[in-house]
Amino acid sequence: MSTLIAIAVDGAIHGAWLFLVAVGLTLVFGVMKILNIAHGNLYAIGAYAAATALGYWFASHPPSAAALAIQVGAALAAGLVLGLLLEVAVLRHLHGRDEVSVALATYALLLILDDVMLMIWGTDPQSAAAPYLLLGASRIAGMRFNNYEFLVMGLAILVGLLIWWVLTRTGTGRRLTAVIHDREMAAAMGINVRAVHVATFVAGACLAALGGAFTAPMIPVAPGIGAEIIVVTFAVVVIGGMGSIPGAAVGALVVGLARAAAVHLYPPAEVFIVYAVMAGVLCFRPNGLFPQAAVRRI
Amino acid sequence: MRRLSKITLAAAALAACLQAGGALAQEKLRIAVVTPLTGPLASVNVPGQNAARILAEAINAGTLPAPYSGRRGMGGAEVELFFLDENGGNAKQVSEFRGLAERRGADVVMGFGSAATCLAVAPVAEELKVLTVMSTCATPRIFEDASYEYVFRTTAHTTMDSAALALYVRQRLPEVRTVGHINPNFALGQDSWRDFAAAMKSAMPATRVVAEQWPTMGSGQYTAEISALAARRPDLIHTSLTGTDMEAFMTQMSARGLQEQSRIVAPLLELAINRMGRQIPEGIIFTARGTNGLFAPPSALNTWFTDIYRGRHNEMPVFTAYQYAATLLALKAAYDKAAGPAGARPATRDVIAALRSSTFEAPGGTIRMALGNGHQAIQDTAVGEFGFDRRANVTTVRNVTVFPAACVNPPAGARSEAWLRDGMPGADCSGIVNR
Amino acid sequence: MFRRADLRLAAAGAVLLAATSLMPGWLLVLAATALAKGIVALGLLLLMRAGLVPFGQAMFYCLGGYAAGLGSLWLGIRDVLLLLLLAGLAAGAAGWVVGLLIRRYRGIFFAMLSMAFSMILYGVLLKSQDLGSSDGFSVPRPTLLGLTMTGTPALRILFAVTVLLTVLLAWGVSAYLRTAMGQIGPAIRQNEVRVSYLGYEPDRLIHREYAASGLLAGVAGALVAMLVGQVDPGMGFWMTSGEFVFIAILAGTGGIWGSLGAAFILEAVHAIAFDVAPTYWRLILGGTLLVMILRFPAGLSSLAPRRVRRA
Known part of the structure; x- marks a missing residue:
């Protein structure tokens, strides 16, 4: 029984984190049909930005809740600058090209951004563990959990609700949904598709950076952290159905729970459990759990 | 046929371009350091790279303390280090290793953080007859599954x-x-x-x-x-x-x-x-x-090493730093011994004979090349x-x-x-x- | 049956063979690796013409490498050609089995499902301590028709085998692309429903081409395994697949020249970047690739004159 509770808690913690990291990827794919392989780098840059900002702040201030504001601020700044830069400098010029070429261009960006980060921050890991230890621990089923993990969970839920609210309850969201369903028709109806694209990509970049900024206190931020998460986030959004926000949430939870179950019940499977789940889901739901409606061309 | 000649031309240009990197001064002893410069393993290997630079400078300046004091260089030659990233997979590493030996004029190759690279390049080193001294990579398999003439490891295995x-x-x-x-x-x-x-x-x-x-x-x-x-x-x-x-x-x-x-x-x-x-x-x-x-046991060598390392990098050297330092000191001892009092640059064959089964002092104490027919260290x-x-x-x-x-x-x-x-x-x- | 394009292919092969004796060891390994990756790209060309990009082709490349390694360690097969045959058959059979499932998928889901399978293989190999886990194991130098090979001459022979095999396989692929079956690929890409109305079964065609691409990747993996003398699970990692996809996209879907050329260019840029900037080689690699994608939208094969492109 306590094992089941542990699996549920660990799985939910991991799933929430995965959702936070992956939701930007699925948003960008849904609206722009871009599989952004450099998503992991945006995450990494968010983490670096937060670690650097926290480092400066805590060098002269005692630990406090201001840390959270700094993390959010650093992530938004990094996402905004980089998102705009990449959209304007690269992705705009690939408008109308096939999905695979664009994905490949983002792979080139992955290589470039990896080295740019190496130039800025070097090989030495950046640590910013202060916020991680700020909130103390609590006990569930006799086990100690760090409260920061629950903060990330709360943030993930908040971000999810916010996206849902924007998409369904605001004019911007309705325009976005129109572009998701039919780009040409939306353009014909007078929607500024280009502006929607810029806004979406920047939002995706900010979400990735936010995921990174709140991961920074848990891990040392070092070269390669972006590459480590990118494939897992792919798995999450593919399981959920590419471009679906609820799909990303369910996919993240499924992956989180599966991984926690493997760790508690059969640890050697940890290395491929994510891929096994993905293959399993796709066997029965070839387009993921929440597929986007596709037009059948005759 | 015009296309073919273009392709040939391009190939020739590529070869020339790659060859250009290999222009070298023959009198220096060129030591290639293969080590993770990028990726997640870079940070734990950076201290090794730092130590290698410190040791090479001291060897060239002749400022090493006893028992290495007095003689400049290695076997009379000035040492020159150059670095290569240990990333990109085994196929890449093997072709780069060949490039080091055949094109970039490496006399010795050292470093190596990952066992996969070590296992892949050891047979190639043997084939190309390049003295290769592994500093870190830790698997016992290298000298237990095979025996080598040109490959050494100056650190104990895991x-x-x-x-x-x-x-x-x-x-x-x-x-x-x-x-x-x-x-x-x-x-x-x-x-x-x-x-x-x-x-x-x-x-x-x-x-x-x-x-x-x-x-x-x-x-x-x-x-x-x-x-x-x-x-x-x-x-x-x-x-x-x-x-x-x-x-x-x-x-x-x-x-x-x-x-x-x-x-x-x-x-x-x-x-x-x-x-x-x-x-x-x-x-x-x-x-x-x-x-x-x-x-580390107290010694003049260790005090010298930690002082200079801390002065330069503002932290204590960790074991990768000690391992890279040990490799260069083992090489110095072997080259000097093979060169003899005359100080003429020794042949690789003689260096190998001097290194095999040798005992040398490193900042971390005495290291003996005791296993693998005198090619694998214990300490x-x-x-x-x-x-x-x-x-x-x-x-x-x-x-x-x-x-x-x-x-x-x-x-x-x-x-x-x-x-x-x-x-x-x-x-x-x-x-x-x-x- | 033989066209000018085939003669051109033969001539290119002859030039490479003639150059063999002039090339130093490092260049032989570099060029042979490039050719082997070109063989993988030939397989991807088949699928890409149908609009499919597998993100897990490294699975077959890795399987081929391990098949060659285990064939010589466990079965005692030492002959290059037999090992290549074994690797090709093993990878082709695996491709056929995986193809049973994967042939129903399109687009990103095809890509991701193939990647899932390749990562499962990667995970299994990582857990296989008897096969050396992440360190892999060494593959002994093979023999050719009973002759033992050592040192640089062995590299020359392996390189020559690679050249001949590449020419042969490239010819086979271009001949296939000229057949009626080979022309259906692009039709599937454009409109699958209409293709099925014409009486063809897209799933079956994709299945066959997937198995064939697996076979090609397996042969390439075996070549590299024998050339390098070592196999490890990294051959099946998603980054390796990414590199293959990169070559394939760079090549475009115009024909075999693009595939082979792209493989060569990628290896060359990689090697030069490694030499020029040991720490920042990715920047050079990524920058080159980005420029190529932006400048040549239809891939390298769009550069060739129209005549050649049909090859």
């Missing part, structure tokens, strides 16, 4: 760490009954756990394994693993996580108090102590893969508990036990895995010192 840790636990923590582990899911982690489990079975047959965790390298999130380990409450937890993985695990597990219910054995913790400092819980049992770093090692002196703001080590090389390394000709399993026959542990 079997030593596990043997010493198990003996330490038997001596200092005899009450341990249950063991758990969390090791990265690749060759180093698997070997490390296999060796430690075998050594524990020999040293403390009453212990049993109650929890196993195999996280993927670089995963960074250990929430579930820590819960699973905590739930089983082992007396002892073994982990060979390293670099950023080790730091992430330390941060996450100390926040949840895993160290309060289990003793933790972390052979590779030393690589993280400069960066994490007081964030590491006190009392974690660790080694430095030899009597390196905090475990003393030490185990202790991590501590942090808050007043002086420095990392310390306490309850140290020093194990002589002959106690924790298999005798020549034995296979390490079988040696550990059979209860370490022939180990001479008469010289154990407790500090």
Whole structure:
């Protein structure tokens, strides 16, 4: 029984984190049909930005809740600058090209951004563990959990609700949904598709950076952290159905729970459990759990 | 046909372009350092690169202390280092290795952080007859599965760490009954756990394994693993996580108090102590893969090395720094010996003869090329508990036990895995010192 | 049956063979690796014409390498050609089995499912301590028709085998692309429903081409394994697949020249970047690739004159 509770808690913690990291990827794919392989780098840059900002702040201030504001601020700044830069400098010029070429261009960006980060921050890991230890621990089923993990969970839920609210309850969201369903028709109806694209990509970049900024206190931020998460986030959004926000949430939870179950019940499977789940889901739901409606061309 | 001539032209241009990098001054001794310059393993190997630069400068300037004082260069030649990234996969590494020897004029190749690269390039080094001295990569397989003429390793392999840790636990923590582990899911982690489990079975047959965790390298999130380990409450937890993985695990597990219910054995913790400092819980049992770093026996060489390293990089050198330094000192000793008093540049054949089965002094103490027909080093090692002196703001080590090389390394000709399993026959542990 | 394009292919092969004796060891390994990756790209060309990009082709490349390694270690087969045959058959058979499932998928899901399978293989190999886990194991130098090979001459022979095999396989692929079956690929890409109305079964065609691409990747993996003398699970990692996809996209879907050329260019840029900037080689690699994608939208094969492109 306590094992089941542990699996549920660990799985939910991991799933929430995965959702936070992956939701930007699925948003960008849904609206722009871009599989952004450099998503992991945006995450990494968010983490670096937060670690650097926290480092400066805590060098002269005692630990406090201001840390959270700094993390959010650093992530938004990094996402905004980089998102705009990449959209304007690269992705705009690939408008109308096939999905695979664009994905490949983002792979080139992955290589470039990896080295740019190496130039800025070097090989030495950046640590910013202060916020991680700020909130103390609590006990569930006799086990100690760090409260920061629950903060990330709360943030993930908040971000999810916010996206849902924007998409369904605001004019911007309705325009976005129109572009998701039919780009040409939306353009014909007078929607500024280009502006929607810029806004979406920047939002995706900010979400990735936010995921990174709140991961920074848990891990040392070092070269390669972006590459480590990118494939897992792919798995999450593919399981959920590419471009679906609820799909990303369910996919993240499924992956989180599966991984926690493997760790508690059969640890050697940890290395491929994510891929096994993905293959399993796709066997029965070839387009993921929440597929986007596709037009059948005759 | 016009296209073909264009292609040929392009190929020729490419060859010329690559060749240009190889223009070299013949009189210098060119040493290629293959080491992770990028990727997650770069940070733990940077100290090695720093140390290599320091040693090369001192060798050229003739400022090394005894027993290396007096002679400049190696075998009379000035040393020149150049670096190559140890990334991109085995196929890339093998073709780059050939390039080093055939195109870029490397006289010696050293470095190597990963065992996969070592295993792949060793036969190529042999084929090309390039003196190759491995500094770090740790698997015993290289000299136990094959024998080489041109390949050496100036650091002990990982079997030593596990043997010493198990003996330490038997001596200092005899009450341990249950063991758990969390090791990265690749060759180093698997070997490390296999060796430690075998050594524990020999040293403390009453212990049993109650929890196993195999996280993927670089995963960074250990929430579930820590819960699973905590739930089983082992007396002892073994982990060979390293670099950023080790730091992430330390941060996450100390926040949840895993160290309060289990003793933790972390052979590779030393690589993280400069960066994490007081964030590491006190009392974690660790080694430095030899009597390196905090475990180093006092000597003029070690004082010189740590002073210059700290002056330049503002931190204590960790074991990768000691390993790279040892490689260059072994080479210096061999080149000087082969050159003789005349000081003429020796042939590679003579350097190999001088290096084989040699004994040399390094900042971490005496190293003997005792295994693998004189190609694989053994050295003393030490185990202790991590501590942090808050007043002086420095990392310390306490309850140290020093194990002589002959106690924790298999005798020549034995296979390490079988040696550990059979209860370490022939180990001479008469010289154990407790500090 | 033989066209000018085939003669051109033969001539290119002859030039490479003639150059063999002039090339130093490092260049032989570099060029042979490039050719082997070109062979993988030939297989991807088949699928890409149908609009499919597998993100897990490294699985077959890795399987081929391991098949060659285990064939010589466990079965005692030492002959290059037999090992290549074994690797090709093993990878082709695996491709056929996986193809049973994967042939129903399109677009990103095809890509991701193939990647899932390749990562499962990677995970299994990582856990296989007897096969050396992440370190892999060494593959002994093979023999050719009973002759033992050592040193640089062995590299020359392996390189020559690679050249001949590449020419042969490239010819086979271009001949296939000219057949009626080979022309259906692009039709599937454009409109699958209409293709099925014409009486063809897209799933079956994709299945066959997937198995064939697996076979090609397996042969390439075996070549590299024998050339390098070592196999490890990294051959099956998603980054390796990414590199293959990169070559394939760079090549475009115009024909065999693009595939082979792209493989060569990628290897060359990689090698030069490694030499020029040991720490920042990715920047050079990524920058080159980005410029190529932006400048040559239809891939390298769009550069060739129209005549050649049909090859």
